[in-house]
Amino acid sequence: MELTARELAALVDGQVEGDADVKLHGFAKIEEAGPGEITFIANPKYGHYIETTQAAVVLVNEDFPNTREGVTLIRVKDPYSTLAHLLKLAESSKPQPKGIEQPCHIGEGTEPPSNCYIGAFAYIGKGVSLGEGVKIYPHSYIGDGTIIGRNTVIRSGVQIYEGCRIGNDCIIHSGAVIGADGFGFAPAGSGYDKIPQTGIVEIADNVEIGANTCVDRATFGRTYIGEGTKLDNLIQVAHNVSIGKANVFASQTGIAGSTKIGDMNMVGGQVGFAGHITVGDRNAIGAQSGIPNNVGDDKRLLGYPAVDARQFARTQVYLKKLNELFNRK
Amino acid sequence: MELTARELAALVDGQVEGDADVKLHGFAKIEEAGPGEITFIANPKYGHYIETTQAAVVLVNEDFPNTREGVTLIRVKDPYSTLAHLLKLAESSKPQPKGIEQPCHIGEGTEPPSNCYIGAFAYIGKGVSLGEGVKIYPHSYIGDGTIIGRNTVIRSGVQIYEGCRIGNDCIIHSGAVIGADGFGFAPAGSGYDKIPQTGIVEIADNVEIGANTCVDRATFGRTYIGEGTKLDNLIQVAHNVSIGKANVFASQTGIAGSTKIGDMNMVGGQVGFAGHITVGDRNAIGAQSGIPNNVGDDKRLLGYPAVDARQFARTQVYLKKLNELFNRK
Amino acid sequence: MELTARELAALVDGQVEGDADVKLHGFAKIEEAGPGEITFIANPKYGHYIETTQAAVVLVNEDFPNTREGVTLIRVKDPYSTLAHLLKLAESSKPQPKGIEQPCHIGEGTEPPSNCYIGAFAYIGKGVSLGEGVKIYPHSYIGDGTIIGRNTVIRSGVQIYEGCRIGNDCIIHSGAVIGADGFGFAPAGSGYDKIPQTGIVEIADNVEIGANTCVDRATFGRTYIGEGTKLDNLIQVAHNVSIGKANVFASQTGIAGSTKIGDMNMVGGQVGFAGHITVGDRNAIGAQSGIPNNVGDDKRLLGYPAVDARQFARTQVYLKKLNELFNRK
Numbered sequence: 013m014e015l016t017a018r019e020l021a022a023l024v025d026g027q028v029e030g031d032a033d034v035k036l037h038g039f040a041k042i043e044e045a046g047p048g049e050i051t052f053i054a055n056p057k058y059g060h061y062i063e064t065t066q067a068a069v070v071l072v073n074e075d076f077p078n079t080r081e082g083v084t085l086i087r088v089k090d091p092y093s094t095l096a097h098l099l100k101l102a103e104s105s106k107p108q109p110k111g112i113e114q115p116c117h118i119g120e121g122t123e124p125p126s127n128c129y130i131g132a133f134a135y136i137g138k139g140v141s142l143g144e145g146v147k148i149y150p151h152s153y154i155g156d157g158t159i160i161g162r163n164t165v166i167r168s169g170v171q172i173y174e175g176c177r178i179g180n181d182c183i184i185h186s187g188a189v190i191g192a193d194g195f196g197f198a199p200a201g202s203g204y205d206k207i208p209q210t211g212i213v214e215i216a217d218n219v220e221i222g223a224n225t226c227v228d229r230a231t232f233g234r235t236y237i238g239e240g241t242k243l244d245n246l247i248q249v250a251h252n253v254s255i256g257k258a259n260v261f262a263s264q265t266g267i268a269g270s271t272k273i274g275d276m277n278m279v280g281g282q283v284g285f286a287g288h289i290t291v292g293d294r295n296a297i298g299a300q301s302g303i304p305n306n307v308g309d310d311k312r313l314l315g316y317p318a319v320d321a322r323q324f325a326r327t328q329v330y331l332k333k334l335n336e337l338f339n340r341k
Numbered sequence: 342m343e344l345t346a347r348e349l350a351a352l353v354d355g356q357v358e359g360d361a362d363v364k365l366h367g368f369a370k371i372e373e374a375g376p377g378e379i380t381f382i383a384n385p386k387y388g389h390y391i392e393t394t395q396a397a398v399v400l401v402n403e404d405f406p407n408t409r410e411g412v413t414l415i416r417v418k419d420p421y422s423t424l425a426h427l428l429k430l431a432e433s434s435k436p437q438p439k440g441i442e443q444p445c446h447i448g449e450g451t452e453p454p455s456n457c458y459i460g461a462f463a464y465i466g467k468g469v470s471l472g473e474g475v476k477i478y479p480h481s482y483i484g485d486g487t488i489i490g491r492n493t494v495i496r497s498g499v500q501i502y503e504g505c506r507i508g509n510d511c512i513i514h515s516g517a518v519i520g521a522d523g524f525g526f527a528p529a530g531s532g533y534d535k536i537p538q539t540g541i542v543e544i545a546d547n548v549e550i551g552a553n554t555c556v557d558r559a560t561f562g563r564t565y566i567g568e569g570t571k572l573d574n575l576i577q578v579a580h581n582v583s584i585g586k587a588n589v590f591a592s593q594t595g596i597a598g599s600t601k602i603g604d605m606n607m608v609g610g611q612v613g614f615a616g617h618i619t620v621g622d623r624n625a626i627g628a629q630s631g632i633p634n635n636v637g638d639d640k641r642l643l644g645y646p647a648v649d650a651r652q653f654a655r656t657q658v659y660l661k662k663l664n665e666l667f668n669r670k
Numbered sequence: 671m672e673l674t675a676r677e678l679a680a681l682v683d684g685q686v687e688g689d690a691d692v693k694l695h696g697f698a699k700i701e702e703a704g705p706g707e708i709t710f711i712a713n714p715k716y717g718h719y720i721e722t723t724q725a726a727v728v729l730v731n732e733d734f735p736n737t738r739e740g741v742t743l744i745r746v747k748d749p750y751s752t753l754a755h756l757l758k759l760a761e762s763s764k765p766q767p768k769g770i771e772q773p774c775h776i777g778e779g780t781e782p783p784s785n786c787y788i789g790a791f792a793y794i795g796k797g798v799s800l801g802e803g804v805k806i807y808p809h810s811y812i813g814d815g816t817i818i819g820r821n822t823v824i825r826s827g828v829q830i831y832e833g834c835r836i837g838n839d840c841i842i843h844s845g846a847v848i849g850a851d852g853f854g855f856a857p858a859g860s861g862y863d864k865i866p867q868t869g870i871v872e873i874a875d876n877v878e879i880g881a882n883t884c885v886d887r888a889t890f891g892r893t894y895i896g897e898g899t900k901l902d903n904l905i906q907v908a909h910n911v912s913i914g915k916a917n918v919f920a921s922q923t924g925i926a927g928s929t930k931i932g933d934m935n936m937v938g939g940q941v942g943f944a945g946h947i948t949v950g951d952r953n954a955i956g957a958q959s960g961i962p963n964n965v966g967d968d969k970r971l972l973g974y975p976a977v978d979a980r981q982f983a984r985t986q987v988y989l990k991k992l993n994e995l996f997n998r999k
Contacts, residue, residue: 039868039890041910093856096865099889103866115444115773117461117479132775133462133791133809135479135497150775150793150811151462151827153479153497153515167850168793168811169480169829171498171515171552183864185850186811186829187882189552192496192514195573195591198425202605203569203587206512206549207425208432210368220864223829223847223884224516224904226552226574226592231428232368240861244853245884245906246553246924248574248592248610252370258861262853263884263906264924264942266575266593266610268628276860281906281924282942284593284611284629299926300942300960300974302629316629316645316974317657328975330663334988337667337995444773446790446808462791464808464826480791482808482826482844498809500827500844500881518881521825521843524902524920527754531934532898532916535841535878536754537761539697553845555881555903555921560757561697575882577903577921577939581699595904595922595939597957613922613940613958631958645958645974646986659992666996 017069020050021086023101024094026071030084034068039099042067054092071095109147119156131168143180155191161217173229179217185245187224190215194228194235194251194269207231209251216240222247222263238275250287262299274309298324346398349379350415352430353423355400359413363397368428371396383421400424438476448485460497472509484520490546502558508546514574516553519544523557523564523580523598536560538580545569551576551592567604579616591628603638627653675727678708679744681759682752684729688742692726697757700725712750729753767805777814789826801838813849819875831887837875843903845882848873852886852893852909852927865889867909874898880905880921896933908945920957932967956982 015023018032040049042058045067052071053059062070062080069084071091078085088094109129112118116130119138124130128142131150136142140154143162148154152166155174160166164182172178173191184190191213197204211230215237221227222245227235230252237249238257248266249255255267256275265279268287277291280299285291291307298314298321307313312321319327344352347361366377371387374380374396381400382388391399391409398413400420407414417423441447441459448467453459457471460479465471469483472491477483481495484503489495493511501507502520513519520542526533540559544566550556551574556564559581566578567586577595578584584596585604594608597616606620609628614620620636627643627650636642641650648656673681676690695706700716703709703725710729711717720728720738727742729749736743746752767787770776774788777796782788786800789808794800798812801820806812810824813832818824822840830836831849842848849871855862869888873895879885880903885893888910895907896915906924907913913925914933923937926945935949938957943949949965956972956979965971970979977985 041891044891093858093863096856096863099866099868100864102868113775117442132793133480135461151480151498151791151809151829167829167831169498169809169827169847171480171496173496173515183851186831186847187516187553187845187884189498189515189574192552192574193512193549195551195571197571197589198422200422203547204571204589205422205425206429208428210428210431218861220851222853223850223886224553224575224845224882226516228552228574233370233373242853242855242862244908245847245850245886246575246882246904250573250592260855260862262926263908264593264922268591268610281926282611282940286628299944319661323661327660327663330667331985332977332981333667334985338988338991446771462809464790480809480827498827500809500825502825502844516845516882518827518844518903521881521903522841522878524880524900526900526918527751529751532876533900533918534751534754535758537757539757539760553882553904555845557881557903562699562702575904579902579921593922597920597939611940615957633957648990652990656989656992659996662996 017084017086020069020098024071024086024088024097026086026088026094027074028084028086029078030069030082032084034084036068039095039102040067042070050095050098052091052095054090054095109149113150137174149186173213175212176229177212177214179215179219179239181218182215183220185221185223185225188221189224189226190221191229192226194231196231196251196269211235211251213237216257219243225249244281256293296321346413346415349398349427353400353415353417353426355415355417355423356403357413357415358407359411361413363413365397368424368431369396371399379424379427381420381424383419383424438478442479466503478515502542505542505544505558507544508548508568510547511544512549514550514552514554517550518553518555519550520558521555523560525560525580525598540564540580542566545586548572554578573610585622625650675742675744678727678756682729682744682746682755684744684746684752685732686742686744687736688740690742692742694726697753697760698725700728708756710749710753712748712753767807771808795832807844831871833870834887835870835872837873837877837897839876840873841878843879843881843883846879847882847884848879849887850884852889854889854909854927869893869909871895874915877901883907902939914951954979 021028037048042051042061045051051067112130113132117135121139129147133150136154137156141159145163147165149168151169153171157175159177161180167186169186171189176191193209196207211232214234216239218240220242225247227249228251236254240258244263246264250269252270255273259277261279262281265283267285270288273291274293277295279297282300285303292309295311301318302316314321314324350357369378371380371390380396403416438458442461446464450468458476462479465483466485470488474492476494478497480498482500486504488506490509496515498515500518505520522538525536540561543563545568547569549571554576556578557580565583569587573592575593579598581599584602588606590608591610594612596614599617602620603622606624608626611629614632621638624640630647631645633646643650643653679686698707700709700719709725732745770788771790775793779797787805791808794812795814799817803821805823807826809827811829815833817835819838825844827844829847834849851867854865869890872892874897876898878900883905885907886909894912898916902921904922908927910928913931917935919937920939923941925943928946931949932951935953937955940958943961950967953969959976960974962975972979972982
């Protein structure tokens with residue numbers, strides 16, 4: 013990618029302010045950007061960097077108060093999504109792997125579509141259905157009878173157990189394990205009997221699953237992840253969990269068995285959800301919270317156990333003053 | 342599997358109540374079950390589903406109060422373990438992988454038994470001892486000199502470092518790492534010197550280890566997991582830890598170095614155990630607890646740091662009323 | 671290894687006290703050591719084991735108060751680092767894998783140095799630069815254009831995405847994922863648009879990365895881990911994080927996006943760092959702490975949210991007495 017600020021502005025429907033002929037070749041954070049690099053300010057908190065940045069061009073809001081002469085701005089409606097759009101353009105121009113590398117293992121009854129990528133040492137079981145344009149990187153394992161939708165990308169070293177269903181346009185990162193046995197045991201004598209986990213995992217379209225994240229298969233029926241939901245790395249989704257649409261879960265969060273989560277929730281890192289509870293829609297749950305009970309809609313929760321985020325803040329203030337309270341006469 | 346309610350009842354030593362000739366072909370949760378499906382009610386909390394279930398047959402307790410006509414029940418002593426038994430029967434009738442797929446790597450001095458499964462791209466080092474009936478799925482790595490007992494199943498993408506010992510009838514799920522170096526460093530100058538981890542991991546019989554769980558090798562001696570203990574996904578077991586028999590650890594729990602844990606403990610998800618402590622038998626430790634010190638037997642603990650579970654509950658009540666306390670004159 | 675106490679003492683510049691001719695062949699913990707085994711006492715807390723140990727030789731401090739006749743001591747300046755030194759000697763005498771095992775995949779433009787090890791089923795992309803003496807174990811994936819320094823060891827099943835840079839003398843344990851996409855999405859309609867992650871991960875010299883740990887690539891620029899820093903297992907390092915020199919992070923800790931961490935910090939297990947914060951040097955942060963805000967230097971922190979460790983301890987005392995406070999008239 014090599015273009016001028018003028019060409020860039022045309023591409024993103026923005027207004028140039030400054031040198032429209034400056035040449036651009038890459039992206040950088042505002043505090044690290046140098047000549048030829050594009051950067052952005054989306055959050056007013058970082059506005060002061062305009063004074064010092066060495067970037068060639070800064071994407072800013074239409075009403076950004078420029079306090080520095082000589083810097084080239086491109087004003088757009090939403091600098092962050094404009095940046096995302098530009099990064100996508102740059103990304104899509106990268107060469108993509110294709111074809112079937114040898115040796116790989118393709119089981120009986122599995123027919124790779126002509127435009128797929130299957131990396132060396134990939135293992136694809138029997139009767140697997142692969143959609144158009146799928147990419148399966150080296151060292152991935154796709155169990156018998158699994159269905160993978162079109163344009164889905166399975167990065168290297170992903171393990172998908174038998175019989176699972178992955179939608180279209182998904183990305184599954186390295187080391188993720190989909191469909192391992194749920195954790196189910198019945199007490200028996202002085203130990204435990206394994207309860208076979210005979211269900212599956214079903215993942216809808218446009219889901220992204222982070223590195224080393226685990227989604228266990230259901231005891232029976234399915235563990236489900238709804239359309240457009242994004243899971244970060246090292247997350248645990250236990251058996252029989254059902255997650256709705258467009259949720260975002262940060263890293264290392266765990267969801268215990270049979271819990272149902274609605275749509276459009278935002279969940280911080282290292283959160284724990286108890287099993288067999290129901291969580292509604294559009295909640296914001298702070299990092300490291302513990303959710304022991306049902307949650308409605310549109311809550312802001314924090315703490316262990318989680319309470320309203322304002323109550324959590326108030327309690328922290330009180331805790332710091334307990335000393336004073338104990339010393340009252 | 343295809344059988345009638347009468348045949349099913351005979352199989353599990355139960356009493357049919359209703360249509361003994363109804364045909365059955367699978368299992369489902371009570372709220373999702375349809376025609377031809379078997380379900381169960383073990384917990385009275387879910388008893389009300391009897392009114393609405395579409396299941397062909399419901400496994401219930403001998404004294405379950407049936408409030409609905411026309412539904413077919415099978416009364417048994419323990420519906421949950423009966424279900425587990427039936428799922429096992431169904432599971433055991435599934436075809437199992439066998440033979441040695443090519444290409445795989447089998448090191449010098451390693452002799453696979455005739456009735457094993459070794460998947461393509463599995464790497465088995467030198468002088469590895471494999472028991473009768475072991476299954477080693479694709480992309481698993483078994484380091485030199487490791488011993489794996491009979492009928493143990495190593496799912497795809499498991500990494501076992503050199504010299505470890507895995508018992509009989511174990512299941513190790515994808516992505517688990519057994520025997521990586523413990524985390525040991527000695528301060529040296531302005532940094533750290535690595536302390537070589539020369540011990541092993543030893544896992545007793547009938548242990549199940551979840552996906553992406555890590556069990557580190559000892560500095561010297563062994564890290565040990567006792568008979569019948571079950572570890573869920575994404576758990577950390579540090580070097581020199583010793584865990585006894587028939588414990589159950591839920592996902593994302595971590596056990597720091599040299600800690601000793603007894604028998605029959607039940608540990609929730611995301612719990613942390615400090616290093617160099619001793620935990621007794623039959624404790625129940627709630628999710629996200631932090632265990633900084635020794636624990637005796639038969640405790641119910643919760644919190645960070647963990648306290649008696651009732652005390653934790655009381656403290657939570659007080660915390661919600663701190664406001665009131667601060668406002669007292 | 672087989673030597674006498676006299677030879678051992680000469681090797682470590684120590685003084686024998688007792689039978690200098692006793693023969694030694696291995697190491698063990700003091701409470702488990704038997705004939706022919708070397709053990710150590712570094713912490714006075716374990717000094718009492720001198721009464722009961724069966725070890726042939728005990729490494730102790732120069733001023734260790736020996737209370738038992740007939741045991742052989744070797745007095746050294748620092749028993750723990752002496753032990754580390756001895757373990758290294760023993761380790762270095764073990765046979766090391768070398769050569770290139772087949773089948774493996776080596777992409778166009780990648781030239782393995784003559785003294786490397788590349789295991790069977792390793793996948794090395796195009797234009798990868800491998801330093802002298804690197805070891806790449808089976809099932810590891812090294813993406814196109816990655817640079818790996820000399821003597822670095824990549825254990826089995828490590829996944830390194832394209833374009834990353836790994837320094838000299840690093841160890842990366844099985845299942846670690848380096849360079850997967852950072853977790854970046856822009857709200858779009860009723861869902862999210864992926865923000866391509868176009869940066870890299872750069873890891874300096876002498877870094878050790880634990881099993882199943884994840885270090886995500888930057889949105890642009892780099893995610894950075896400084897010289898001599900050690901990460902335990904199952905850690906999450908999010909995109910654009912920068913970590914300085916000689917830090918030690920225990921297992922299951924998570925660091926959210928764009929956070930900057932200085933040098934020589936010691937961080938316990940299951941700690942969470944918020945995103946976009948700055949942490950200074952030489953802090954000690956207790957297990958399971960939550961760090962929501964900037965941290966200076968030389969702090970001892972504990973709790974969720976983290977406070978000074980002494981304040982945390984005091985608050986715990988007060989919490990246990992809340993009952994009493996509520997019952998005051």
